[in-house]
Amino acid sequence: MKEKFNNIRVIEFGKSNTLSNKLLEKVSYILRYVTTVPFYFENITTFNNFKIFAKTDYLILTNQRVAFSAIPLLFIAKRFKKINTTVFIMGFFIKQSNNFFRILFRKVLTRLLYICFDQLIFLGKSEYEHVINSEGMNQKLHFLPFPVDTEFWNASQNFKKNDILFIGNDGKRDYETVIAIANKLTQYNFTLISSKIDSSKITSKNVKFLEGHWANSTFSDLDIRNVYERSNLSIIPLKNSLQPSGQSVALQSMSMEVPVLMTKTDGFWDHSVFDNNKNIYFLENNDIELWCEKIKLIMKNPKLSKKVAVSAKDIISSRYTLNEFDQKLFDIIF
Numbered sequence: 066m067k068e069k070f071n072n073i074r075v076i077e078f079g080k081s082n083t084l085s086n087k088l089l090e091k092v093s094y095i096l097r098y099v100t101t102v103p104f105y106f107e108n109i110t111t112f113n114n115f116k117i118f119a120k121t122d123y124l125i126l127t128n129q130r131v132a133f134s135a136i137p138l139l140f141i142a143k144r145f146k147k148i149n150t151t152v153f154i155m156g157f158f159i160k161q162s163n164n165f166f167r168i169l170f171r172k173v174l175t176r177l178l179y180i181c182f183d184q185l186i187f188l189g190k191s192e193y194e195h196v197i198n199s200e201g202m203n204q205k206l207h208f209l210p211f212p213v214d215t216e217f218w219n220a221s222q223n224f225k226k227n228d229i230l231f232i233g234n235d236g237k238r239d240y241e242t243v244i245a246i247a248n249k250l251t252q253y254n255f256t257l258i259s260s261k262i263d264s265s266k267i268t269s270k271n272v273k274f275l276e277g278h279w280a281n282s283t284f285s286d287l288d289i290r291n292v293y294e295r296s297n298l299s300i301i302p303l304k305n306s307l308q309p310s311g312q313s314v315a316l317q318s319m320s321m322e323v324p325v326l327m328t329k330t331d332g333f334w335d336h337s338v339f340d341n342n343k344n345i346y347f348l349e350n351n352d353i354e355l356w357c358e359k360i361k362l363i364m365k366n367p368k369l370s371k372k373v374a375v376s377a378k379d380i381i382s383s384r385y386t387l388n389e390f391d392q393k394l395f396d397i398i399f
Contacts, residue, residue, distance in 0.1 A: 078134075210385060228292075232299075325346065
């Protein structure tokens with residue numbers, strides 16, 4: 066994107082201890098409680114950010130949390146100039162509530178999202194199609210798959226691959242299934258990287274548990290890449306959802322030529338591209354016996370596993386690179 070624009074500014078979430086900031090924090094909390102929508106006005110509403118908004122021609126908001134939090138600032142800034150706005154959506158339209166007023170508020174705020182922003186980009190095809198079919202909105206909606214840095218996530222081939230790998234921290238991972246698989250398959254080495262796994266439940270000595278989360282920089286990308294290079298299978302058990310959970314780990318694994326075994330959920334980002342046993346391994350549910358038998362089958366057939374990994378790598382290199390993402394995003398905005 067840099068060569069397409071004269072100046073790019075990045076705004077990150079952060080808050081101060083001013084009285085106005087504390088007031089905004091209270092307002093955000095009340096709105097979150099009433100609507101279940103991620104309002105965090107205090108993290109973005111500052112005079113300095115307003116000045117940046119007021120000088121901006123094109124604004125890209127990386128998720129719905131940032132988008133809703135920026136609405137007051139954006140509303141004021143748009144009084145002074147036209148700003149083309151793009152927001153990335155992942156998981157917002159999945160959350161359900163049985164409370165009538167919360168349902169009503171979310172419908173109103175969904176319309177607000179549609180009115181306030183020029184482009185709504187979905188990272189998961191299932192959620193994108195769900196919104197088109199159920200919300201009656203389509204003119205501003207786009208599907209754009211999440212990319213991966215294929216130059217960085219590229220295997221050196223210098224490491225001996227011994228481990229079965231699990232990485233994950235989001236709420237849609239099935240951590241209990243991961244633990245059960247690792248405890249049961251004692252003939253294989255497992256590396257588990259997560260901040261959500263209860264290590265006291267790991268009973269087998271074949272498991273290397275690394276507690277951490279990408280957001281707090283426990284491990285660098287280089288650390289994670291080294292773990293991928295020592296892995297011969299990446300497992301991603303998931304709870305069913307429209308959210309494209311596991312997407313970044315799957316793409317990184319594939320880019321590193323590590324075959325992926327994951328639960329086939331409704332939220333898988335693009336069912337039309339990936340085929341079971343050709344470029345990915347799918348399982349329909351999280352039955353422990355089913356997972357263990359599939360893992361043993363994969364580990365006993367390294368030739369097929371290599372073929373699946375190479376085929377996945379080819380797809381990533383042709384469809385999911387940063388350059389592809391960059392060009393498609395540019396086409397959507399303009």
